[in-house]
Amino acid sequence: AIQMTQSPSSLSASVGDRVIITCRASQDIRYELGWYQQRPGTAPKLLIYAASSLESGVPSRFSGSGSGTDFTLTISSLQPEDFATYYCLQDYNYPRTFGQGTKVEIK
């Protein structure tokens, strides 16, 4: 199975900060990666698919980039509602695999 490794595992940031989360795949997955946000006690929410395509209704401060094995999720200006855990998910092959998550906390 493809291993997805996110970094950092957690970070502390302030409202207005630029936040960058990285996800590395154990093999080339082309552009087949999505990003999900999960607030405590709720279901995950789709942010990005195909590495860089923004899901409808998701604020433009979220962006995704990368291809092959290295990907990033950027939040350009952190808002209070963005404090959550973020996961990458590869859909290059089966089984689908998630990264371990990155928890974004308030500084």
Added chain:
Amino acid sequence: EVQLVESGGGLVQPGGSLRLSCAASGFTFSTYWMNWVRQAPGKGLEWVANIKGDGIIKHYVDPVKGRFTISRDNAKNSLYLQMNSLRAEDTAVYFCARDADILYDSNWYDAYDIWGQGTMVTVSS
């Protein structure tokens, strides 16, 4: 309203069985791949299984192969997960999720755009 609602979770002894259901509404259920994703308490997300719209193609993660069976009834707009030989490590919240399966730049991409609220499964004696 587009919606997924899971049910069927509960407490079960190791070795026991449980059947989860996911009721879909507000969209043409039969045209979508559907997924089960689980989350153990305090842990990350784990993809469990998926099934194509016609019910013919299915995939599973290795730890559940031979024990779990994903199925669907398109006439009832429902997705199921039959879980047998349950183990303590199967304890988790189980989410069903719709895959929008988007065609972009000549390739198909997963996009789990609709999720249920989750149902808790606890395997314990």
